[in-house]
Amino acid sequence: MLTLNHITKKENFTFYVNCDIIIFVTRGMLSLENGGKEMTEVVINKAILSYHEANRYETIFQGEGLLGKKEHIKNVIKTSLAIADFKHSNVDREFLAVCAEHHDDGRVDQYRLLGKFWDNVVTHNALGLDRFDQFLLGLEEFTIDQSVNIFRDVILYHGRMRLANLSPESKEYVEIVTAADDFENACSCVSYLVHEVETDAKGYISQNPEADQTEVSNFVFDHFKDGVKFDKMKYCKTYAEYVLFAATLATSCIKKYGEIAKVALQQPGYGYDTILAGYKDVFRKTLAPEMAEEAYKVLASMIR
Numbered sequence: 041m042l043t044l045n046h047i048t049k050k051e052n053f054t055f056y057v058n059c060d061i062i063i064f065v066t067r068g069m070l071s072l073e074n075g076g077k078e079m080t081e082v083v084i085n086k087a088i089l090s091y092h093e094a095n096r097y098e099t100i101f102q103g104e105g106l107l108g109k110k111e112h113i114k115n116v117i118k119t120s121l122a123i124a125d126f127k128h129s130n131v132d133r134e135f136l137a138v139c140a141e142h143h144d145d146g147r148v149d150q151y152r153l154l155g156k157f158w159d160n161v162v163t164h165n166a167l168g169l170d171r172f173d174q175f176l177l178g179l180e181e182f183t184i185d186q187s188v189n190i191f192r193d194v195i196l197y198h199g200r201m202r203l204a205n206l207s208p209e210s211k212e213y214v215e216i217v218t219a220a221d222d223f224e225n226a227c228s229c230v231s232y233l234v235h236e237v238e239t240d241a242k243g244y245i246s247q248n249p250e251a252d253q254t255e256v257s258n259f260v261f262d263h264f265k266d267g268v269k270f271d272k273m274k275y276c277k278t279y280a281e282y283v284l285f286a287a288t289l290a291t292s293c294i295k296k297y298g299e300i301a302k303v304a305l306q307q308p309g310y311g312y313d314t315i316l317a318g319y320k321d322v323f324r325k326t327l328a329p330e331m332a333e334e335a336y337k338v339l340a341s342m343i344r
């Protein structure tokens with residue numbers, strides 16, 4: 041889907057591994073490749089590096105309930121780097137990868153506490169921040185610098201940027217991780233939405249047993265159609281609205297990233313010939329028939 045397969049850095053060299061081609065570039069050359077923009081190198085705080093070592097995603101996302109999140113993190117790291125390149129962003133790529141890797145660490149604690157991922161009970165953003173802060177407090181000493189502030193902002197505000205007046209330094213990192221997160225969720229959700237609805241994984245039925253779960257407000261449908269993200273916690277009251285929220289991640293990605301998002305949604309994945317075909321199936325299984333048809337028309341017309 042996206043061409044950047046792997047990026048790693050050693051001393052002064054950055055290795056891009058893209059299919060069979062390995063390109064070695066120095067930092068100076070990299071800035072030329074980056075639309076002429078110099079990258080703003082960030083010295084990563086030692087405390088973040090220790091936290092990173094102690095919380096690698098392959099290690100902390102263990103067990104049946106968390107395995108999907110492990111895959112999610114792997115994809116968000118890769119997509120964050122691809123989006124940074126696509127935008128010719130000047131963010132430090134090594135630090136961006138670290139921020140992307142830990143943006144959802146709070147899911148580990150959320151799952152331990154609740155056995156599910158219910159942000160309306162306790163948000164994984166707050167839990168992730170607490171996890172990092174507890175780690176800091178357990179150290180002999182640490183200093184707060186720009187990298188710590190950015191790292192904390194990514195954990196707390198990814199997906200919720202409108203809530204904060206972020207510093208210019210943090211803004212770009214939070215924005216890229218949020219976009220990669222949306223992108224990844226917009227594609228991968230076709231693999232789990234039906235199961236979530238069938239098992240009441242988000243609690244909409246248990247919290248409101250009387251509600252018609254296929255009902256969709258005009259507000260939600262219009263935002264989906266216009267590709268404008270909205271606050272899921274505030275406006276989703278039924279599974280149909282929750283499914284359309286996921287689809288809004290796709291329409292907003294198309295609006296924001298155009299071709300790159302259209303290509304992604306036309307790639308095979310998660311057992312479907314295309315992600316778009318996955319959406320068609322999910323709509324058919326979770327929405328009222330007329331709404332399913334209407335929603336698919338909106339999405340398909342944006343892609344073709």
Ligand SMILES: [Fe+2]
Nearest residue numbers: 143144198199
């Ligand atoms: Fe998240």
Ligand SMILES: [Fe+2]
Nearest residue numbers: 116143144221
């Ligand atoms: Fe995420």
